[in-house]
Amino acid sequence: MKYLSRALIAFYSIIMSLCVMSCENLMFIDAAQLYRVSFETNGGTEIEAYRTDIIAKVPDCKKEDAEFLGWYTSSDFSSDKITFPYELKEDTTLYAKWVQKYQVLFETNGGSEIAGYKTSVVKDAPITLKNENIFIGWYTTPDFSGEAASFPYTLTEPTVFYAKWAQIFTVQFETNGGSSLADIRGSSILETPISTKTGYILKGWYSDEDLLNPVTFPLILSGNCTLYAKWEASSDITYTVEHYKQSEDFTTYNLAASEALQGATDSLTQAKSKNYSGYHYKNFEQKKVAADGSTVIRIYYDIDSFMVIFNSNDGTNNTYNQVFFYNQSQKLITNRFTRSGYTFEGWTTEINGDVKYNDSESVKFTLQNNTSKHLYAVWSYGETITDDTIQNLDLSNLDDSYTVKVTGEINQYSLMRLAEKIEKANNNITLDLSRTTGLDIICGTKENTSVFKNCKNLTSVVLPEGLVTIGAYTFAYCGALKAISFPKSLKTIGNNAFYYTGLEKLLLSNVEVIGKSAFEKCSSLSKINMSGVKTISSNAFSSCSSLVDVVIDAQIIDYRAFEACNNLTSVTLSKSVKRIDGYAFQKCNNLSYVIFLDKKNWYSTSNSSSPVDVSDSAVNARNLILCLGGSSWYKK
Structure with a gap:
């Protein structure tokens, strides 16, 4: 009895364990996370539902005359197609998607046979062959009406394809x-x-x-x-016409142009010369047009030549000639004429014209063939001297304006002696120092008076290349001085250098410093062309009453630089300008416009934290007339 009880207890324990672990036991299902999966095969072979946590492979299902497309979780197949293995998160029904298969047959019309079969899509065009025929295409009508079928071809019903052939x-x-x-x-x-x-x-x-x-x-x-x-x-056989221009060294001909023309076979070519400026063509013959298009006509052009006739223009002798070629650089023959009491200045194209060409200058002319050009000697009433002959210069009894040319090496002392001679001149004097050497600075005098003081008849000066500095007061008070030619080497114009002169225009390039009052009270000065200037010092152009508009290309515009320029109405400041002193345009009461070409990052010394708006040219003018409130403007 004791053993029987133990056996019953063990049997009861096994039965209880099996019940707890049963797939239908809710406690077991919840603990094991198993979900029920059902299958809607939509006419396919049935699949029993079961519980699991993952579907390891695609459930197998078949349907007659249909092609299986996949399993979906939505009955309308709007969800994505399921891929396997598929993990379950809840009880799920899977829906099978099918596409109907239809019978497809092929009528090859004498071509190699193709067996019929069932399918939903004919993916590729079936291949059939027929001797001495070209396959045209497959049609769905026996009379080949409509368009040929294209593949892949989706079937919607049982279909017969008919092969169309063309005989070779x-x-x-x-x-x-x-x-x-x-x-x-x-x-x-x-x-x-x-x-x-x-x-x-x-x-x-x-x-x-x-x-x-x-x-x-x-x-x-x-x-x-x-x-x-x-x-x-053919009436349009192509032939070639080549045009050759003489080289500038006259040694060969270079192809300038090639053109293709047309004509009838064996007819004469119709080649024509071109008009090249400075060239004239040489004679050429027409040829018969070859049937193979190999005919070539070559036309050669020589550079035009013409005569330059030199006229003495009241000098000794009369004329002499020089042959020139069109647009070829050639040196003019050195002057052969003389004229008593006059200096030869150069050549002009008009009898009383200004100098256009210097003696022996390399020039180019563009005259046509067999024409001529006249050049007339230009004489100036004056003489050419050296440092040694300054002492012999006498300017006290002149009949007309006089030119003094100085050649060779000179120095400061030479200029002082020359100035003494010019002071005694009884007529206008042009001083040409362009052919001198050794003069790199013109020093001011100890008394701060002009080196050329009292030279009331000095009207024009040409300064030599190599001059770096024009010292203080050099030409001050030369009231008749209207024109000055600065060399490219010039870097400094000293204080009061041209104070109270009659200068009418200035060309300043790469001058580093324009000194204090350098051009002050030049009342006839109406035009300034400057570039690359570093500093315009105080009062440099003050009281220049003829200035109306000016473009300033300088880094620094100093205190009172343009003060009292009463007729100045417009100022343009280049991108080089970095600082403008507050009183630079004081008393320029007619100043209406001041244009900054670089409008960014301008500040005032009175408020360095906020930029100044310089976009309005009229406002700028009012600010500058009012001396910027005593402040300066500068660019960061």
Whole structure:
């Protein structure tokens, strides 16, 4: 009895364990996270539902005359197609998607047979072969009406495809002297066959050798045949005309242009010369047009030559000549004329004109062939001296304006002696120092008076290249001085250097410093052209009453630089300007516009934290007239 009780207890324990672990036991299901999966096969073979946490592989299902497309979680297949293995998160129903298969048959119409089968899509065009025929395509109607089927082809019903064929024929070509053509095998010729024959144009193809029956393309063939070419002599055979211009060293000819013209075979060419400035063509002959287009006509052009006639213009002798070539750089023959009491200045193109060409200058002229150009000697009433002959200079009894040219090495002492001579002049003096050497600085005097003091008749000065500094008061109070030519080497113009002169215009390039009052009270100064200047010092242009508008290209515009320029109305400041002193344009009461070409990052010394708005040119003018409130403007 004791053993029986123990056996019953063990059996009861096993039964209880099996119940707890049963797939339908809710406690076990919840603990093991197993979910029920059902299958809607939509006409396919049935699949029993079961519980699991993952579907390891695609459930197998079949349906007659249908192709399985996949399992979906939505009955309308709007969800994504399931991929396997598929992990379950809840009880799920899977829906099978199918596409119907239809019977497809092939009528090859004499071609190799193709077996019928069932499918939903005919993916590729079925292949069939038929001797001496070209396959045209598959059609769904026996009379081949409509368009040929394209593949892949989706079936919506049982379908029969019909093969369409075209019979193959052989076409031979008699080109009648043209380039040969290979035989064509096919059912048609879509485009006109191309054959060429030098000097001829293909007019067409004919079905008979007498060329009576033309054919057109595309041509549908009905049997083997021969086609015959018809030709017509060409009237547009190309030939070449080349134009050669003489080289500048006169040693050869260079091809300048080549043109293709057309003409009839064996006719004469119609080549024409071109008009090249400074050139004239040489005679040439026409040729017959070769059928192969190899004809070339070459036309040669020589550089025009002409005569330059030098006239003494009241000097000794009369004329002499020089041959020139069009636009070729040549040196003028050195002057052979003299004139008592006068200095030869150069050449002009008019009898009383100004100098246009210097003696022995390299020039280019652009005259036509066999013409001439006259140059007239320009004489100036004056003389050329050296440092040694300054002492002999006498300017006290002149009949007209006089030019003094100085050559050779000179120094400060030379200028002092020369100034003493000019002071005694009784007529206007032009001083030309351009051919001197050794003068790199003109020093001011100890008494701060002009080196050329009391030179009331000094009207024009040409300074030499190599001059770096014009010292203080050099030309001050030269009231008749209207023109000055500065050298490129000049870097500094000293204080009061041109104070109270009669200068009318200035050209200043790369001068580093324009000194204090350098051009003050130059009341006739109306035009200033400056570039690359670093500093315009205080009062440099003050009281220049003829200035109306000025473009300033300088880094620093100092205190009172343009003070009391009463007629100044417009100022343009270049991008080089970095600082403007507050009183630079004081008393310029008519100043209306001040234009900054660089409007960014301007500040005032009275408020360095906020930029100044310089966009309004009228406002700028008012600010500058009011001396910027005693402040300066500067660029960061």
